[in-house]
Amino acid sequence: MNYNLPSTQDELWRRTRPDRFDPNQSMTSSVVGDLRIDTSPSKGVHVLPLADARAHFPLLLKQSSVQEIPNFARLIEERGNEGVFVFVEPGAGNGEEVRIRFDLSLTQGSHGALRNFVVVSPDTRVRLVETVEDPGGEQAFASTRVLVGRGAKLEYLRSWNLNRKAYWHSGIHLNEGATAQVTTFARGSGISKIEEVAELAGDGADLDELFVDEAKGRFHIDAGMTVRHLAPNTRSRLKVRGVVRDKGYSLHHGNIKVIREAPGSDTYFSSRHLLLSRKGRADVIPKLEIDIDDVKAGHGATVGSVDPEAIFYLMSRGLTKEDSEGLYVEGFLTELFQRFPEMEGESRREG
Amino acid sequence: MSEKFEVTNDYKFGFKTPEHYHFKGGVGLTKEVVEEISRMKEEPQWMLEFRLRALEVFQSKPMPQWGLDLSQIEFDKIHYYVRATDRTNDSWDDVPQDIRDTFDKLGIPEAERKFLAGMGAQFESEVVYHNLKEKWTELGVVFLDTDTALKKYPEMFRKYFATIVPPEDNKFAALNSAVWSGGTFIYVPPGVKVDIPLQAYFRINAESMGQFERTLIVADEGADIHYVEGCTAPIYAKHSLHAAVVEIVALKGARIQYTTVQNWSSNVYNLVTKRAVAHEDATMIWVDGNLGSYKTMKYPSVYMVGKGARADILSLALASTNQEQDAGGKVIHAAPNTTSTITSKSVSLNGGRASYRGLVKIHKNATGSKTNVQCDALILDDHSISDTYPYIEVENSDSYVEHEASVSKVSEEQLFYLASRGIPEEEARSMIVSGFVDAIVRELPMEYAVEMNRLIELQMEGSVG
Numbered sequence: 001m002n003y004n005l006p007s008t009q010d011e012l013w014r015r016t017r018p019d020r021f022d023p024n025q026s027m028t029s030s031v032v033g034d035l036r037i038d039t040s041p042s043k044g045v046h047v048l049p050l051a052d053a054r055a056h057f058p059l060l061l062k063q064s065s066v067q068e069i070p071n072f073a074r075l076i077e078e079r080g081n082e083g084v085f086v087f088v089e090p091g092a093g094n095g096e097e098v099r100i101r102f103d104l105s106l107t108q109g110s111h112g113a114l115r116n117f118v119v120v121s122p123d124t125r126v127r128l129v130e131t132v133e134d135p136g137g138e139q140a141f142a143s144t145r146v147l148v149g150r151g152a153k154l155e156y157l158r159s160w161n162l163n164r165k166a167y168w169h170s171g172i173h174l175n176e177g178a179t180a181q182v183t184t185f186a187r188g189s190g191i192s193k194i195e196e197v198a199e200l201a202g203d204g205a206d207l208d209e210l211f212v213d214e215a216k217g218r219f220h221i222d223a224g225m226t227v228r229h230l231a232p233n234t235r236s237r238l239k240v241r242g243v244v245r246d247k248g249y250s251l252h253h254g255n256i257k258v259i260r261e262a263p264g265s266d267t268y269f270s271s272r273h274l275l276l277s278r279k280g281r282a283d284v285i286p287k288l289e290i291d292i293d294d295v296k297a298g299h300g301a302t303v304g305s306v307d308p309e310a311i312f313y314l315m316s317r318g319l320t321k322e323d324s325e326g327l328y329v330e331g332f333l334t335e336l337f338q339r340f341p342e343m344e345g346e347s348r349r350e351g
Numbered sequence: 352m353s354e355k356f357e358v359t360n361d362y363k364f365g366f367k368t369p370e371h372y373h374f375k376g377g378v379g380l381t382k383e384v385v386e387e388i389s390r391m392k393e394e395p396q397w398m399l400e401f402r403l404r405a406l407e408v409f410q411s412k413p414m415p416q417w418g419l420d421l422s423q424i425e426f427d428k429i430h431y432y433v434r435a436t437d438r439t440n441d442s443w444d445d446v447p448q449d450i451r452d453t454f455d456k457l458g459i460p461e462a463e464r465k466f467l468a469g470m471g472a473q474f475e476s477e478v479v480y481h482n483l484k485e486k487w488t489e490l491g492v493v494f495l496d497t498d499t500a501l502k503k504y505p506e507m508f509r510k511y512f513a514t515i516v517p518p519e520d521n522k523f524a525a526l527n528s529a530v531w532s533g534g535t536f537i538y539v540p541p542g543v544k545v546d547i548p549l550q551a552y553f554r555i556n557a558e559s560m561g562q563f564e565r566t567l568i569v570a571d572e573g574a575d576i577h578y579v580e581g582c583t584a585p586i587y588a589k590h591s592l593h594a595a596v597v598e599i600v601a602l603k604g605a606r607i608q609y610t611t612v613q614n615w616s617s618n619v620y621n622l623v624t625k626r627a628v629a630h631e632d633a634t635m636i637w638v639d640g641n642l643g644s645y646k647t648m649k650y651p652s653v654y655m656v657g658k659g660a661r662a663d664i665l666s667l668a669l670a671s672t673n674q675e676q677d678a679g680g681k682v683i684h685a686a687p688n689t690t691s692t693i694t695s696k697s698v699s700l701n702g703g704r705a706s707y708r709g710l711v712k713i714h715k716n717a718t719g720s721k722t723n724v725q726c727d728a729l730i731l732d733d734h735s736i737s738d739t740y741p742y743i744e745v746e747n748s749d750s751y752v753e754h755e756a757s758v759s760k761v762s763e764e765q766l767f768y769l770a771s772r773g774i775p776e777e778e779a780r781s782m783i784v785s786g787f788v789d790a791i792v793r794e795l796p797m798e799y800a801v802e803m804n805r806l807i808e809l810q811m812e813g814s815v816g
Contacts, residue, residue, distance in 0.1 A: 009416060011417065244748075260733065260734070263733070273745070275745060275747070275748040276748060277748055278715070278747070278748060279715075280746075280748060281744070281745065281746045282743075282744075282745045283742070283743060283744045283745070284741075284743040284754070285740070285741065285742050285743070286739075286741060286754070286756070287738070287739060287740050287741070288737070288738060288739040288756065288758060289736075289738045289739075290728070290730065290736065290737045290738065290758050291736050292730070292733050292734075293730035293731060293732055293733050293735065293760035293761075294733065294760060295730075295758060295759075295760070296758075296759065297757070297758040297759075298755070298756055298757040298758065299739070299741075299754070299755075299756045300753075300754065300755045300756070301741075301743055301752070301753070301754040301755075302751070302752060302753050302754070303713075303743065303745040303750075303751070303752040304750070304751040304752065305748045305749060305750075305751075
């Protein structure tokens with residue numbers, strides 16, 4: 001099928017040229033990488049490679065509630081044959097942890113397209129930890145669809161180390177009373193384009209998202225988060241924390257839409273960037289489109305450097321300048337470490 | 352509450368005087384029309400060449416693909432040049448009677464009657480009345496319509512003209528550059544402080560007639576000036592186009608405030624390019640109130656190119672039935688220690704759509720710069736729309752950027768409190784809106800603040816169903 005692929009005329013692709021990616025190349029490789037399922041889930045929680053899921057759960061794979069899939073992601077979904085399928089059966093899932101790991105080293109020098117599905121049945125709870133390790137290569141694509149059923153709770157932790165040209169899409173659909181807490185830590189090198197679309201489709205659905213990126217070297221990360229409030233009394237919180245070093249570039253789009261049929265919605269987008277180098281760059285585009293009066297909507301964005309007074313204080317206590325700045329950055333990322341403790345070591349290693 | 356606010360024809364300024372033009376060009380835009388405009392105005396060759404170049408740019412540029420839908424504008428059905436009288440007037444008595452009648456019906460505010468002597472009143476495409484206060488003439492202040500300034504001060508004019516907004520900037524700036532007519536030219540010499548606001552009243556008065564005024568303001572080193580423009584226009588059936596270009600130069604240490612109260616009638620496309628350059632230690636203030644028009648796209652901008660320059664943009668937009676107000680502001684920090692603020696308040700009611708669209712850009716060399724953006728939106732009913740499109744681009748680690756936005760409605764608590772004080776709902780809503788926009792309105796000269804509040808009340812009438 002042919003889709004109108006994005007061009008630089010498209011608002012969301014103005015700063016990351018789509019022609020840098022060649023999704024047709026992803027056809028040439030059938031091996032994406034090493035998919036590891038580091039977990040032995042309890043009964044009723046299924047974690048299996050996509051190919052196996054096709055045989056076991058054909059109907060579930062066809063079912064997708066996510067309405068707005070970017071065309072680029074649709075193409076990836078058509079090309080991608082590998083990936084993982086997570087399914088929490090009704091009545092199962094009591095807050096278990098499921099760990100999956102993608103090691104992209106097998107695709108070094110080549111291309112790959114991943115396709116993942118996560119289905120959380122109504123009134124269940126699960127904690128999903130996803131790790132992407134990438135020693136570097138040509139390009140990689142991924143599209144993940146997440147469906148959170150009525151009253152279900154998903155805690156979704158993502159650690160992405162992207163060291164090549166990467167396009168990562170996720171579509172999250174929340175039904176009535178569903179809750180998703182999504183935490184992402186992205187770092188690496190190369191050019192990364194992230195597109196996330198969250199749909200709050202049922203009354204009282206709640207999305208709480210923290211997205212942290214560390215851009216160093218020449219890492220270019222362009223992350224677009226679209227939240228669509230489609231039902232009454234839905235709530236979303238988006239928090240972005242960016243640390244920019246060297247010649248890094250961190251760009252965040254926040255596209256929040258509240259339609260007329262979603263009275264009582266409550267949304268806030270908060271973005272903070274720490275710009276630590278002379279050649280780094282941080283852009284924020286927090287858009288709001290509100291079609292009804294009965295809402296609470298807002299955004300706040302700051303871009304700044306380390307507070308010299310805080311550094312002065314720490315140095316007066318005997319810390320070196322480097323350590324003081326390190327501590328300052330750690331403080332800046334506190335919430336990430338609270339939600340996703342394993343990332344504390346990762347961040348230290350990066351910084 | 353969801354009841355639709357009817358648009359009636361008894362719009363306050365909805366009258367029209369019989370057309371009585373000295374010259375009215377044909378409809379449509381061709382090379383011949385542009386040559387004719389230049390010939391009628393007896394312009395120098397370089398201006399004719401400039402216009403023709405701009406026409407080519409206009410014809411080659413596509414319509415903007417962002418913002419509002421402008422596809423209904425029919426460029427072929429617009430008069431590109433209309434002149435009401437064949438010369439500008441030195442005294443009020445020389446102004447033709449029907450034009451004076453129109454101003455009377457408009458109820459020109461006291462501010463303008465009082466300072467009429469220092470006012471350039473634009474009627475149709477040209478300034479028909481011009482008189483400069485003797486005091487300012489003595490100080491060396493030049494306050495003329497743009498056409499006359501081109502004749503009287505050709506060198507100064509050429510030095511600054513189109514240096515801030517070149518025709519290549521955007522399609523509508525190109526259009527204006529090709530067919531511009533009228534507008535205001537101000538030059539304030541070094542160190543001169545003009546303590547009374549200079550004012551101009553704009554009107555469009557010919558069906559399907561575009562108004563393409565061109566304003567150029569230069570404040571020399573340490574000068575200080577406040578310029579006020581206000582617009583009202585009669586209602587017509589066909590859509591009118593207003594595509595102005597305003598260029599401002601604030602040299603070292605100068606301070607310029609440019610205040611606009613825009614109340615075009617509900618059929619006007621208002622597509623204006625307003626831009627200022629602030630040199631070292633200069634201050635530029637835009638106060639921009641958008642109440643009328645059918646569709647407005649206007650983002651006053653300030654390029655801070657000298658160290659220590661400052662920019663303040665205060666933007667107010669009120670969108671009611673069938674109106675789309677796409678307003679905002681842009682600040683570009685291109686020098687060290689520059690500071691800026693943008694304060695935007697938008698109100699949407701009766702199905703109107705109000706947007707904030709803005710840019711904050713901190714260039715690499717703009718060390719120690721600070722900026723604060725605050726945009727608030729108030730939605731008064733469940734079928735009105737409020738959008739926010741802020742762009743923040745930072746390339747310098749030694750600067751600080753803050754941006755904050757909120758969207759809210761009139762709360763039941765506020766209405767209940769005011770009701771408990773015996774204030775009826777309609778009046779209470781009007782009060783809440785007035786309070787919401789107060790940060791902008793209080794920056795206006797008093798007469799305009801009064802008028803602004805009156806206009807808001809007028810817009811709010813019937814908004815409670």
